[in-house]
Amino acid sequence: MSKVFRSVLLAFLAAFALGGFAVDSRAQRPTPTPTPSEEGPVKTFEVRLPVTVTRKKDLVSGLTKNDFQVFEDGVQQDISFFTDEKTNPPIYVGVLMDTSPSTAGKIGFSKEAAANFLYSVVQLRKDKAAFMTFDNEINLRQDFTDKLDLLQRAVDQVKKTGSQTAMYDAVWEFADEKLRNVAGRRVIVIITDGDDTFSRADLKDAIDIAQRTETTIFGISTKAGFLGTVPGVDAGQVKDAGDKFLTQLCEKTGGEAFFTGDMPQLERAFKKISEELRSQYILTYQPKNQNFDGRERKIEVKFVDRQKEKDYKIRTKSSYRQVRDSLK
Numbered sequence: 001m002s003k004v005f006r007s008v009l010l011a012f013l014a015a016f017a018l019g020g021f022a023v024d025s026r027a028q029r030p031t032p033t034p035t036p037s038e039e040g041p042v043k044t045f046e047v048r049l050p051v052t053v054t055r056k057k058d059l060v061s062g063l064t065k066n067d068f069q070v071f072e073d074g075v076q077q078d079i080s081f082f083t084d085e086k087t088n089p090p091i092y093v094g095v096l097m098d099t100s101p102s103t104a105g106k107i108g109f110s111k112e113a114a115a116n117f118l119y120s121v122v123q124l125r126k127d128k129a130a131f132m133t134f135d136n137e138i139n140l141r142q143d144f145t146d147k148l149d150l151l152q153r154a155v156d157q158v159k160k161t162g163s164q165t166a167m168y169d170a171v172w173e174f175a176d177e178k179l180r181n182v183a184g185r186r187v188i189v190i191i192t193d194g195d196d197t198f199s200r201a202d203l204k205d206a207i208d209i210a211q212r213t214e215t216t217i218f219g220i221s222t223k224a225g226f227l228g229t230v231p232g233v234d235a236g237q238v239k240d241a242g243d244k245f246l247t248q249l250c251e252k253t254g255g256e257a258f259f260t261g262d263m264p265q266l267e268r269a270f271k272k273i274s275e276e277l278r279s280q281y282i283l284t285y286q287p288k289n290q291n292f293d294g295r296e297r298k299i300e301v302k303f304v305d306r307q308k309e310k311d312y313k314i315r316t317k318s319s320y321r322q323v324r325d326s327l328k
Contacts, residue, residue, distance in 0.1 A: 082283060085280070091126075099161045117270045143178075171249075185280075253317050
């Protein structure tokens with residue numbers, strides 16, 4: 001790792017982290033079921049919405065519960081619980097790194113990207129992080145921990161690439177097995193340079209499991225590698241179908257996709273994600289419609305003062321499916 005980049009990591013040291021793990025190859029793990037069983041006990045009847053508010057590109061803090069309204073399928077809901085940057089629960093974040101064949105020439109680039117984010121976002125003694133790689137196999141290299149040395153070691157031990165890209169399976173497995181029952185905010189950050197080529201799950205399945213486990217997904221595309229520029233990015237445009245799918249995966253879960261070409265762009269993306277996670281508002285409500293019909297419910301979060309909508313922008317997940325599921 002370069003001296004310059006290490007200095008960046010150390011600068012963020014006060015700001016994230018992961019714990020033990022089992023390697024789970026494609027041949028070893030069971031076939032994911034796109035729609036898990038909807039039977040069994042229900043442990044929650046609430047919906048938690050991480051909400052980001054921006055003014056132009058700046059994050060907006062200082063808002064209160066009384067500033068927001070939540071609508072589900074057009075019906076206003078009662079906000080039962082509200083937290084902000086001072087009272088938010090801890091973050092549990094999984095960094096999922098693509099190690100498919102196309103990453104072979106820039107594995108060091110992706111490893112620095114993963115390490116940078118882990119150092120920048122984990123607040124010691126509060127937040128926890130995990131590190132997973134995916135290609136034709138899905139490997140949980142470090143389970144949830146707040147120990148930065150364990151996370152760094154897990155990243156450093158990535159030496160080779162696989163033969164395919166099972167991104168959607170990785171999202172499914174991590175959300176379902178690792179995030180489902182953690183007592184905090186659930187986040188996945190995907191570092192990838194290509195399209196999914198090997199998953200049993202598809203884009204819809206990945207979005208569904210993320211929404212059902214209340215997981216926010218951020219994506220960082222390193223497709224441009226060391227080229228320094230990504231065509232279309234400055235204009236706010238994505239490059240190809242794979243980028244569009246990554247953007248959809250993020251936006252449907254309340255997150256955002258970033259398209260980077262060099263380390264300065266990566267640093268800006270990491271900093272933005274880290275700052276956003278610190279400044280989110282969490283709105284919790286109990287749906288007035290408690291029928292577990294499996295139907296997609298549309299969510300809207302609005303300002304009570306409609307004048308704010310002229311200057312401020314709200315981002316959160318736009319829908320979820322009401323199914324019998326088991327969450328803490």
